[in-house]
Amino acid sequence: MVTVDQLALEPEYAVEKIMERPVRLPELHRRHEYFQIKNGVERLAGALLLIPAAPVILACWLAVRMTSRGPGFFKQTRVGLGGQLFDVYKLRTMRQDAEADGPQWSVKGDSRITRVGRIFRNLHLDELPQLINVVKGEMVLVGPRPERPEFVGILSEEIPGYRRRLWVKPGITGLAQINLPPDCGLRCVERKQILDLHHIDTANAWLDTRMVMVTALRLCCISNERLVRTLGLDRKDLLKDCPALAPNQKPTKLTDLLEQRKYRNEWAIDPPHAARATPHLPK
Numbered sequence: 001m002v003t004v005d006q007l008a009l010e011p012e013y014a015v016e017k018i019m020e021r022p023v024r025l026p027e028l029h030r031r032h033e034y035f036q037i038k039n040g041v042e043r044l045a046g047a048l049l050l051i052p053a054a055p056v057i058l059a060c061w062l063a064v065r066m067t068s069r070g071p072g073f074f075k076q077t078r079v080g081l082g083g084q085l086f087d088v089y090k091l092r093t094m095r096q097d098a099e100a101d102g103p104q105w106s107v108k109g110d111s112r113i114t115r116v117g118r119i120f121r122n123l124h125l126d127e128l129p130q131l132i133n134v135v136k137g138e139m140v141l142v143g144p145r146p147e148r149p150e151f152v153g154i155l156s157e158e159i160p161g162y163r164r165r166l167w168v169k170p171g172i173t174g175l176a177q178i179n180l181p182p183d184c185g186l187r188c189v190e191r192k193q194i195l196d197l198h199h200i201d202t203a204n205a206w207l208d209t210r211m212v213m214v215t216a217l218r219l220c221c222i223s224n225e226r227l228v229r230t231l232g233l234d235r236k237d238l239l240k241d242c243p244a245l246a247p248n249q250k251p252t253k254l255t256d257l258l259e260q261r262k263y264r265n266e267w268a269i270d271p272p273h274a275a276r277a278t279p280h281l282p283k
Helices: 004-009 025-067 115-123 130-135 149-158 162-167 175-179 186-202 205-218 224-230 254-269
Strands: 015-018 021-024 073-079 085-091 140-142 171-173
Touching (some): 073 149
16 A cells, blocks of 8 residues: 555655646645545545435345345455555446456446346446445545456556556545446546546545535436536546547457457557568669
8 A cells, every 4th residue: 555655755756747737745745634534524424324325225235136136235346545455335236147258347238237227327326335335444435436456457557647546545426427427448447537637636625525416416316417517517628638439339348458458569569561661672
C-alpha cells in the first residue's frame, strides 16, 4: 500500500500530472486531508443508509433466489486503496456460469444477465450490498469504481496514470459512473479514467453530495441524464478529444486484452506491411 507520506519520500512523485496539470505534493497533501475526512463521514453515512436499505436488499436477495439457480449474493475480489485486495458484495445479476470462459466485462443487452438482474442493474439495486464494504472501510460512497486484479495489471500498462485511481478509496458511485455506461473495453476505461482523475483533482463536499443525490434519485426511476444536467454534473466536455466508441460492442474478455497487447508488441518489433528499404542496384 502506498501512502501520501511515502510518496513524499520518493522524488518521482514530487510532481505528478493529473488532467495535464502539474500537481505538487503540498496540493496532494491538502486533498489527502479532505479524503481522510470524507472517508470517516461516508463510513458513518454508509452505516446509517444500511439500516433502511437492509429490507430492500433482503427482498432483492429473495427475488434472485426464486428466479435463478445459484446464490443471491455475489462476492468478487477487487483492488482498493493502494492496491489492497478486498471482496466486494453485490446482488447476483448474471447466470451462475457467466464467466465460464474467463473474466470479461459486460455490455448493454448482455445475454448473461438474468431478467431480474436486468431490472436491478437499471435501478442500480445490485450495488446496495456494497454499503457493507463502506461500513467496513474498504470503500466510500463516492469514488472510482474498484476493478478486478485480473484487469488492473493490464490496464496499468495500457493506460498512462491508471494507478493514480488507487490514491483514493473506491466508491459505489462516481463522476465516471453517472456520466458514462459500464465498461466494455479499453476505450471505455480510458474515458472513465479522465473523469475519475478529474474527480480526484477537484473533489469537495458539494460535488460528492450531488453525486450521492443523483445515485439515490435514480432508484426512483428518474432519468439519469436529467439529474446529471440539473445538478451540473455533466462533464462529457472533458471527453471531447476522445475517439468515439464503436456501437454495439461485445463484452471484452481478459484474454482479448492479452491478445491485443501481444499483437501490439509483435507489431512494434516487425510491423506488418511496413515499407522496407530496397538495396540500390547499379544500372
